Amino acid sequence: MKLMIIFLAVLLDWLLGDPYSWPHPIKWMGNYIMLCLKIQEKWPIPAYIFGTLLAVSTVGLSVATVSLALWGAGLISPILYWLVWLYVAYACLATRSLAFEAKKVYQSLVHGSLEEARSQVGMIVGRETKDLSFEEISKATVETVAENTSDGVVGPLLCLFIGGPVLAIGYKAINTLDSMVGYKTKKYHQIGFVSAKLDDLVNLIPARVTWLSLMVASHILQLDAKSALQIGFRDRYQHASPNSAFSEAVVAGALGIQLGGGHVYHGEWVEKPTIGEQKRETVAEDIEKTVSLMYMATTICLLVAAVIYLSLGVF
Template sequence: MTVLLIAIAFVLDLILGDPYHWPHPIKVIGNYISFFKKNMLTNKLSTKQKYLMGGVLWISTVFLASGVTWLLLKVAYSFNIYLGHLVFIYLSYTTLATKSLAKEGKKIADTLKNGTIEDARKQVAMIVGRDTSQLTEEEIAKATIETIAENTSDGVIAPMLCLFIGGPVLAMAYKAINTLDSMVGYLTPEYREIGYVSAKMDDLWNLIPARISFLLLGLSSILLNMNPKETFVVGWRDRKNHKSPNGGYLEAPASGALGIQLGGSHVYHGVEIYKPTIGESLKEVDRFDILKMNLLLYCSASIGMVLFSVISYIIKGF
């Protein structure tokens, strides 16, 4: 039954995405992190205290997210099994971000076609942490592709894997970890100590999902006939050309499949962060490459769903 419930949640994600006006657990997690930052993290803290409070932030966020999820499921199933299944499906659905990620990418591609460069800069600023005020059209397209590639794991494959292993409780714990990294896991003076635990734990939790996603992107390039040889050659060669131990495993096969170069230094929160280049610059990156990356995303998510379902069925049964 678990496989069926996760499959329904996946289909809902493909159909509905994340409507902005709907209640969403990730918004609640983000609000808690913001509350903690505002009320618990002050400039009076010593360096050691900042590391300590960063750890407290991580532990409290992850345990609250998973604990509340467990409680909701417990209460729902105590009333009625069908209500329990509905809550299971809804919570699972909220941990997946396939359509919403692709939708954001398409909006940027459409803005590059029909809008101004300023509109596109504002649009891409909503999904990346870097300074976008001076980006060119090609740099906007690259930033979008990099985000979609990395979130193929962070936003889809990793939470999907967690759903099959530990249901919504583990998947929500993962989303809390990922949200913490996106909000405080920066190597800037403001977040270096406070976000240290969040950044390191996010790296650890994504080690396996990123490498699974590498294979799924490779399989997708074969099915979509997107330079499968280069996907694996460039993917393996440049997989470590990234500041993150996991980011290269997503960006490298994507760059190979699209025949483009990604990476390079960027400005995050006013600080320039060096990033090595990934892939070969065989062509100028444009909005069509964003749409191709969306195809790789959808294909990888679908293959992952089928693969995890089959493995789960073999191990646990339906």
């Protein structure tokens, strides 16, 4: 039953994405984190202590809420239990929403204006976008889709196979914390320290599974698979995070472009190493190719995980 529900959750994610008007656990997490940050501004406590409490409470409340919802649904009806299981599983996956947001940037670059493209990319990246060029916007979008293939899709998918929606929602809570406070800036360095370290830890396996999946995907999609392997191996640690460069390096190699480099985050310049070799300029079409790589890598992970689960006799 669980395997069928996971496949159905992936299908729903691909068909529906995350409509803006629908309730969503990640929105609730974000609202809670913002509320806590406002409270911290009014009644400040030591940043490291606050950051630890923020991380523990966000993950704890998320896991407890889903656990309670599943338990209550199970008391009422097995069908309701699996419907709640399905909804949370679907909500933890972000393939269609990532593709949708990336394609909005693509459309702005191709058919709109530079200002429109800057505004659209600003919705999905943490860096400041007001001075980005067409190429920098394309790079930023490619980087975001590549990195989020791991923590937005493959990571929660693996969690669903291993521990169901409870583990997946805990994983998403850590990712959300990292995306909101896990910056190495003066404002967030201490507050986001625990969240960033937790994110590094929980993404160790997903990043490497995504790395392998993207290499296979680059071959299937007839991109530069040889370079994807070479650059993917050479530049997999070219990032402050022990995980982020894994997927970006493969994508950079497969497309023959250079990613990474320093950017402004929350008014502060943050230096970052480059990833890949700039054989040509990054263009808008690279966004579409990266989205295709994401879908193919997700399919590979889903099928391989299903085969492993079946071979272990889990179902």
